Amino acid sequence: xxxxxxxxxxxxxxxxxxxxxxxxxxxxxxxxxxxxxxxxxxxxxxxxxxxxxxxxxxxxxxxxxxxxxxxxxxxxxxxxxxxxxxxxxxxxxxxxxxxxxxxxxxxxxxxxxxxxxxxxxxxxxxxxxxxxxxxxxxxxxxxxxxxxxxxxxxxxxxxxxxxxxxxxxxxxxxxxxxxxxxxxxxxxxxxxxxxxxxxxxxxxxxxxxxxxxxxxxxxxxxxxxxxxxxxxxxxxxxxxxxxxxxxxxxxxxxxxxxxxxxxxxxxxxxxxxxxxxxxxxxxxxxxxxxxxxxxxxxxxxxxxxxxxxxxxxxxxxxxxxxxxxxxxxxxxxxxxxxxxxxxxxxxxxxxxxxxxxxxxxxxxxxxxxxxxxxxxxx
Numbered sequence: 001x002x003x004x005x006x007x008x009x010x011x012x013x014x015x016x017x018x019x020x021x022x023x024x025x026x027x028x029x030x031x032x033x034x035x036x037x038x039x040x041x042x043x044x045x046x047x048x049x050x051x052x053x054x055x056x057x058x059x060x061x062x063x064x065x066x067x068x069x070x071x072x073x074x075x076x077x078x079x080x081x082x083x084x085x086x087x088x089x090x091x092x093x094x095x096x097x098x099x100x101x102x103x104x105x106x107x108x109x110x111x112x113x114x115x116x117x118x119x120x121x122x123x124x125x126x127x128x129x130x131x132x133x134x135x136x137x138x139x140x141x142x143x144x145x146x147x148x149x150x151x152x153x154x155x156x157x158x159x160x161x162x163x164x165x166x167x168x169x170x171x172x173x174x175x176x177x178x179x180x181x182x183x184x185x186x187x188x189x190x191x192x193x194x195x196x197x198x199x200x201x202x203x204x205x206x207x208x209x210x211x212x213x214x215x216x217x218x219x220x221x222x223x224x225x226x227x228x229x230x231x232x233x234x235x236x237x238x239x240x241x242x243x244x245x246x247x248x249x250x251x252x253x254x255x256x257x258x259x260x261x262x263x264x265x266x267x268x269x270x271x272x273x274x275x276x277x278x279x280x281x282x283x284x285x286x287x288x289x290x291x292x293x294x295x296x297x298x299x300x301x302x303x304x305x306x307x308x309x310x311x312x313x314x315x316x317x318x319x320x321x322x323x324x325x326x327x328x329x330x331x332x333x334x335x336x337x338x339x340x341x342x343x344x345x346x347x348x349x350x351x352x353x354x355x356x357x358x359x360x361x362x363x364x365x366x367x368x369x370x371x372x373x374x375x376x377x378x
Contacts (some may be wrong), residue, residue, distance in 0.1 A: 004359045004366075006271075007315045008202075008352035009151050009179060009294065014245070015204040015252060017082035022206065022245040033238055034229070043065025043240055050247025052212050057250040058177075058196060059187035066212050066245050071178045072102040073223075074197035074212035077233060078174055079106045082143045082195070083115055086172070090140025093114045094133070094166075096157075097335040098122050099147050100176055107145075108180065114227040124337050126155035126285035133165055141171045148180035152319060152332040152348055154294025156180075163192035178202050180251035183261070183291060194218055200242060204353070206251035209242035250278075260353045265292035267360050268351050272297070274364045278371050284333055284346055298338070298346045302374045307347065310370060314363050317348045 005013070025046065031039035033047050068074040083093070095107055097119045107117045118136045120128050128146070137144075144166040146157050154210065163173040174195035180186060181196075182203035190198060195218070200209035214220060214231075226235035274297045275281060275365040280300035299307070304318035319330040329343035338346070349363075371377075 002313055002359070002362060004314045004355075004363050006349045006351060006355070006359075006363060007317050007351035008152075008355075009348065011201045011207065012204045012352050013354055014206055015249060017252060018205050018248045021248040022241040025241040025244055029240075031372045033240060034227075046244050047238060047240065050243045053247035054198075055213075057186070057200075057254050058181065058213060059189055060213050061216065063231075064213055064216055066214065066233055067238060067246075068197075068210040068212055068230075068234060069208055069239070070210040071199035071202075073234075074199075074210045075100075075102045075176060076106050077196075077212055077220065078111065078195045078214070078221040079103070079143070079145065081223065081233070082172060082174070082218075082253055083110050083113075084221040085219050089170075090138070092118070092138055092141045093143045093145065094118045094120065094136050094141060094171075095145045095162045096120045096122065096128055096147065098126060098150055098152075098155075098332045099145070100178070101266040103145055103147070103176055124333050126150060126153050126332075126336050126350045127289060128157060128162075130158065130161060130165065133162060137165065137169045137171070139169065141166075141169060143172045143174060145174040145176070148175045148177040148186075148197055148261045149183075149291045150151070150285070150332060151179050152330060153296045153336075154179070154291040154350075155285045156184075156289045157292055158289075159193070160191045160205055163194075167192060178275060179291065179294075182250065183257065183293065185257070188213060188215070193210045194372070197285060201245040201247060203249050203253060205245040206262060209246045213244065226242065242284065256353075263290050264351050264353065264355070267355055268293055268295055268349070271295060271349060271351070271355070271360050271364060277368060279310070279375070279377075284338065286334065293351045296333075296346060297351045298342050299347070299371055300342065300345055302345050302371050304347050306374070307367075308371055311366060314366050318344075318346065 031043045033044040051062040051065050166173040172194040178199045179195045181198040194215045196213040201207040224235045229235045284296040329340045333343040
């Protein structure tokens, strides 16, 4: 049976070039980068190189990058660090109702500590209304945090405009760029990003590694203590193999992003076009402001969980992998105005650079036959 993986927003297959880069640091180059002997300093050089590769991908300086275990940790460091260090200016934070749970749950935690959080609604398209943002900004707003690319729908928010509005009232701007980094060009200076989180396993590197960009001059409170690693924000021995893997993945992405995008969007469009021929199907979210590898489709009358269970050879998702064990409608689709019935019958297809046209054709055939059977057309 041919296994077809169309759940790349949940995690990606590690690139063979990335794997070969990290393997030596699991074997012969195993020294602690904090050690002062030759073997340690050699590993430290690899860390510095990887930090530069990450920084280059987003147009930053390598001193503005700190390594984390994942994007969730990076988000926690940023949100809690800003909240604590800028509380004298104010305790108001603005985010969006369709953010990843890493942002939403951290904001809920901050609310228990006296911070006020505004959760902006989204339109049917999944986009925020910039006028709503303007109305929500206040003199005591210290941070605006808006996801770059939504993990469930692929909708791209107007990040540059949002950053500009935040800066007009002296607030910082943060973005969870987990689903954007490595897929589309990002330049933190051009856009006006102050804080940015990313994750290795979403861009063909290993699991257990992420990074946080912190613009020079922004001060955050330490997240963990015990050695002063990562500019004093996150103490602990570095995950060297995964760090060099992330660096290599960023280097590959910078070189191959354009050609990957051209090929993947062609496959995504073929998949989407054919699946929308199934009766009572429609795309959730904006199709104009959307990243090229994602299609979130509602199959009215077909339980998404049942479809996933019956497709033994095709891997897709009915929501975020981080909350997929929770039997409730997607908070993203609900915020966009979908009924529970339509949310429960929606599937996310997220393609990656290792997908082939043959796989897409097989997936189309499998899903079309399954929906016909479930809807009683077969």
